[in-house]
Amino acid sequence: MTLPTSTAMKHDVPSSAVDALRQAILVGDFAPGQRLVEAELCKQFGDSRGAVRAAIIDLSHEGIVERIANRGARVRAVSIGEAIDITEVRMVVEGLCATKAAERITELEILEMRKIGSDMQAAVDTGDVLAYSQLNQRLHSRIREIGAQPVASDVLSRLRAQNVRHQFRLALRPGRPQVSLAEHLSIIDEICARSPDGAERAVHRHLHSVIQALATSTPE
Numbered sequence: 499m500t501l502p503t504s505t506a507m508k509h510d511v512p513s514s515a516v517d518a519l520r521q522a523i524l525v526g527d528f529a530p531g532q533r534l535v536e537a538e539l540c541k542q543f544g545d546s547r548g549a550v551r552a553a554i555i556d557l558s559h560e561g562i563v564e565r566i567a568n569r570g571a572r573v574r575a576v577s578i579g580e581a582i583d584i585t586e587v588r589m590v591v592e593g594l595c596a597t598k599a600a601e602r603i604t605e606l607e608i609l610e611m612r613k614i615g616s617d618m619q620a621a622v623d624t625g626d627v628l629a630y631s632q633l634n635q636r637l638h639s640r641i642r643e644i645g646a647q648p649v650a651s652d653v654l655s656r657l658r659a660q661n662v663r664h665q666f667r668l669a670l671r672p673g674r675p676q677v678s679l680a681e682h683l684s685i686i687d688e689i690c691a692r693s694p695d696g697a698e699r700a701v702h703r704h705l706h707s708v709i710q711a712l713a714t715s716t717p718e
Contacts, residue, residue, distance in 0.1 A: 515545040516553035523562055523573055523663065530575035530663070534563065561660035574660075581664045582712050584657050589705040591650050591657075592638070596697035598645030600689045607644055608690045614640065615686045622675045630679075631669050637682060641689065668711050681707055 519539065522528055539550045554571045557563040564574040576584075603611070614637050621630035638658065642651040658665075668674050681704035688696035 514553075515539075515543055515549040516556045518543045518545075519550075519553045520557060520560075520562065520659075523557075526663075526666075528573045530573050532573050534571045534573065536570075557659075560656055576660055576664065578664070578712055578715050581661050582709055584661050585705055585709050585712065588654060588657050588661075589702055589709075591653050592641075592705065593698040593701045595642050595645035595647055595650050595654065596685060596689060596701045597694040598647050598650075599641045600692050600694040600697040602646060603644050603689055603692060607640075611637075611640065611686050611690055615683050618679055618682060622679045627666075627669050627675070630675055631666050634665070634669070634678070634682065637686070641685075644689075664712060664715070665708075667715065668708065671711070674711060677707060678704070 519534075522542075528534065534554060536547055536550050536554070539545075539553075540547055543550065545553075554563055554565065558565050558571065561576075562574055563571050565571045614633060618630060618633045618637070621627075621633055635658070638654070642654055645651070669678070681700070685697065685700040685704060688700045
C-alpha cells in the first residue's frame with residue numbers, strides 16, 4: 499500500500515476549514531511540530547482568515563493542534579508512549595460503548611454495520627488505505643452513536659483525534675490492514691449478534707493489537 503499524494507487527495511478535500519485541516523494533518527501534509535500559518539492555510543484551503551482561525555481553535559480543543567503564546571499554532575506531536583497511554587484508556591471506554599451498542603442495536607443498524615464491514619474488506623482488497631482509514635473511523639463513530647453513551651462518546655472522540663496520525667501510519671504498515679480488518683469484523687459480528695460481553699472482548703483484543711503495533715513503531 500502507498501500513501502496517497504496531496505494531489506490525489508484534492509478531490510476528497512472536505513468543505514469546511516476544520517475538516518480540511520484535520521484531513522491534511524492526517525495524511526501527512528503537515529508534520530508533527532510544523533507551524534500552521536493562517537495566511538498560508540487561507541490560500542491552501544480557499545477559506546477566510548476567520549474560518550481558518552476557528553479551525554485551529556477547534557483542533558486545539560481536540561488535541562491535534564497546540565497554540566503557543568506569542569508563537570502561533572503548530573501540529574501537536576504525540577509520542578509513541580503517549581499514543582499507547584491513550585489507547586489503553588480507549589480500551590476501557592470503547593469496550594463500554596461496544597457493550598452498550600450490542601444491547602441497543604436495531605435490525606437496520608445491523609445491516610449498516612455489515613455494510614461497513616464489507617466496504618472495509620473491499621478497501622483492504624484494493625489497497626485503498628485512505629478509504630480503509632475513513633471506514634475505520636466511521637465504524638468506531640457508529641459504535642459510539644449506537645451505544646448512546648454521550649459521556650463515553652465525547653471522551654473517545656477526543657482520544658481518537660489525538661491518535662489519528664499514529665492510526666494512519668499503522669494502516670500503512672505492510673500486513674497491518676489485514677490484521678486490523680479481521681479484528682474489526684470480529685467486533686461487528688459480536689455487536690450484530692447482540693453479545694455485550696463478546697463485543698467488549700473483541701474491542702479489547704483489537705486495541706491490545708494496536709498497542710503491540712504501536713510499541714514496535716519507529717518515532718516520526
